[in-house]
Amino acid sequence: MARSAGFLATAVTGDGTVVGGARGALHVGERVLPWERIRSATWDADTATLTVVTEADTVALTFDGGATRLLALVRERITASVVLQRPFPGGRVVARRALTGERTVAWQVEYDADVPSPQAEAAATAALAQARADVGL
CATH class of the missing domain: 2.30.29.30 (Pleckstrin-homology domain (PH domain)/Phosphotyrosine-binding domain (PTB))
Structure with missing residues (x-):
């Protein structure tokens, strides 16, 4: 290389x-x-x-x-690469975009714990839906 x-x-x-x-x-x-x-x-x-x-x-x-x-x-x-980052109880939703000019956004859910609680999973689902709606994706 x-x-x-x-x-x-x-x-x-x-x-x-x-x-x-x-x-x-x-x-x-x-x-x-x-x-x-x-x-x-x-x-x-x-x-x-x-x-x-x-x-x-x-x-x-x-x-x-x-x-x-x-x-x-x-x-x-x-x-x-980070387009958006939204916290929720138990973690965060992160939207990332390639730095090569692509417009596709990769959505990631990052939990604070190795094994998320059912409450954190529910909060992540809601946070992800809201974040997508906020940016129009």
Whole structure:
């Protein structure tokens, strides 16, 4: 993976994996993680580890150094993908849009607990319907 492949920032993990941030996605080796599918990314400065949580899994990336530009890009791109965020008791509804010009909105429900209560599920259903109505989708 070379910087000429359209990456805005790159860094190499301790095990040699090239991580590149492009306009539409974070590339981790051969994996492509679209920004709108990333729920969160956290940086642990003590261990130099970036933890990326997607809809499907969690990816932990440990860097030896030189990741400052990539970290700033990750924060900016994930934030830019959020169209709307609405809290409800027990979690939040998040609408995200691809940063590649697509107009499709991906709706996500994020719960505060690993196993949501029936009340939180009911609140999520209502919050999702209201959020969709508010933005006309």
